[in-house]
Amino acid sequence: MGKLICLAAAAGILALAALPAAAQYPNKPIRFIVPFPPGGGVDVVARTVGEKLGARLGQTIVVDNRPGAGATLGTSLAAKGTPDGYTLLVGPVIGLAIVHAYYSKLSYDLRRDFAPVSKIGFGTVVMVVPPSLGVSSVKELIALAKAKPGQLSFASSGTGALIHLTGELFKQMAGVNILHVPYKGTTQLLPDLIDGRVSLAIDSLPAHLPHIKAGRLRALGVASRKRSDQLPDVPTMSEVGLTGFESYTDYALYAPAGTPRAIVALLNRETNAVLVLPDLRAKLAAIGIDIAGSTPEALQAEVLDEIAKWTKVIKDANIKQE
Numbered sequence: 104m105g106k107l108i109c110l111a112a113a114a115g116i117l118a119l120a121a122l123p124a125a126a127q128y129p130n131k132p133i134r135f136i137v138p139f140p141p142g143g144g145v146d147v148v149a150r151t152v153g154e155k156l157g158a159r160l161g162q163t164i165v166v167d168n169r170p171g172a173g174a175t176l177g178t179s180l181a182a183k184g185t186p187d188g189y190t191l192l193v194g195p196v197i198g199l200a201i202v203h204a205y206y207s208k209l210s211y212d213l214r215r216d217f218a219p220v221s222k223i224g225f226g227t228v229v230m231v232v233p234p235s236l237g238v239s240s241v242k243e244l245i246a247l248a249k250a251k252p253g254q255l256s257f258a259s260s261g262t263g264a265l266i267h268l269t270g271e272l273f274k275q276m277a278g279v280n281i282l283h284v285p286y287k288g289t290t291q292l293l294p295d296l297i298d299g300r301v302s303l304a305i306d307s308l309p310a311h312l313p314h315i316k317a318g319r320l321r322a323l324g325v326a327s328r329k330r331s332d333q334l335p336d337v338p339t340m341s342e343v344g345l346t347g348f349e350s351y352t353d354y355a356l357y358a359p360a361g362t363p364r365a366i367v368a369l370l371n372r373e374t375n376a377v378l379v380l381p382d383l384r385a386k387l388a389a390i391g392i393d394i395a396g397s398t399p400e401a402l403q404a405e406v407l408d409e410i411a412k413w414t415k416v417i418k419d420a421n422i423k424q425e
Contacts, residue, residue: 128365128369129160129161129188131189132162132164134189135164135191135192136167136169136177136180136184136193137193138174138194139168139174139177144309144354144390145354146166147387147390148224149166151387152193152356152374152378152383153193155377156374159376160373173205174198174199175202175206175209175210175211177192178194179209181217181359182211182217182359182360183211183359186359186360186363187363188369190358190359191357191370192357192358193223193356194355195352195355196222196355196405196409197265197409199213200406200409200410200413201265204413204414205424215360216359217358217359217360218367219355219356219357219358220367220374221375221378221397221399221402222354222395222396222401223353223355223356225351225352225353226308226353227326227391228266228269228305228306228307228327228352229305229306229308229326229337230244230303231306231320231323232244232302232303232321232323233297233298233299233319233320235299236302236321238323241338241343241345244323245279248277248280249279252279253281255302255303256281256282256301257283257284257302257304258284258285258292258301258303259283259284259292259306260286260287261285261288262285265352266305271417273305273348274420275420276345290310292304292306293311297319297320305350307352308333308391312334315334322334324337324338324339324343325338325340326350327351332388332393367399368399371398375396375397378396
């Protein structure tokens with residue numbers, strides 16, 4: 104009997120020693136890698152959520168901005184992080200899916216090298232035109248584009264990025280021929296758009312909203328599933344006849360693949376808990392971001408769907424990596 108007790112005690116000690124790190128997690132600061140510069144939407148979301156999540160977990164969450172190479176630099180760094188819950192990635196779903204589809208060689212695989220934790224939210228993408236174009240609806244724009252094939256143009260913030268591919272998606276779904284004019288960013292394209300030197304843009308709402316309200320630009324449609332609270336009178340693209348036309352900026356939390364499931368589950372639960380806090384929702388709503396949590400499984404399914412969707416857009420548009 105004594106021998107059995109000793110064996111049982113030894114087994115108990117071994118079992119305790121074998122408990123996953125999740126049992127003590129977290130016991131040190133957590134790092135949020137953001138593959139974009141400070142001040143942008145992803146950075147603001149990471150800092151806002153990180154502050155609240157850190158308070159719930161009892162640990163500091165440090166935001167580590169690692170921009171560069173089309174967001175692949177920071178994403179690659181996160182993919183190679185130790186899978187212990189202390190290195191996480193805050194990034195988009197669509198944006199990273201497009202990068203995955205656009206670049207022929209990456210040091211990581213978005214599907215294989217990450218364990219999705221939770222969706223955080225999304226922002227509105229809007230179609231805008233200068234009043235001088237003389238159209239007041241998406242249907243009128245499509246009719247004008249068909250009457251003048253190759254004569255209208257759309258601006259984007261760079262070849263192969265979300266805004267460019269959203270324009271290509273519009274061309275494919277509307278059956279129109281519109282010239283793509285790439286810029287280095289939204290700030291650079293705005294003067295030409297407002298003055299009518301380019302015909303339209305389908306871009307993230309915040310930068311365009313002041314010009315829409317001032318009458319310098321006209322909003323024709325939003326590319327989200329529902330109307331924007333900032334532009335309640337502007338229809339969705341599906342409402343105007345382009346059923347299923349969806350594009351938006353978005354934000355999600357990922358862990359490196361191999362992170363213990365218990366830690367992923369804990370992070371998912373606590374992240375979704377902070378996403379319902381009224382002050383957090385109000386702060387992000389003020390910059391046009393709607394909150395939308397999820398399960399890890401739902402986020403993984405979304406990642407796979409977006410990779411397939413944008414791979415097809417790139418292939419159909421014959422877009423080559425620059």
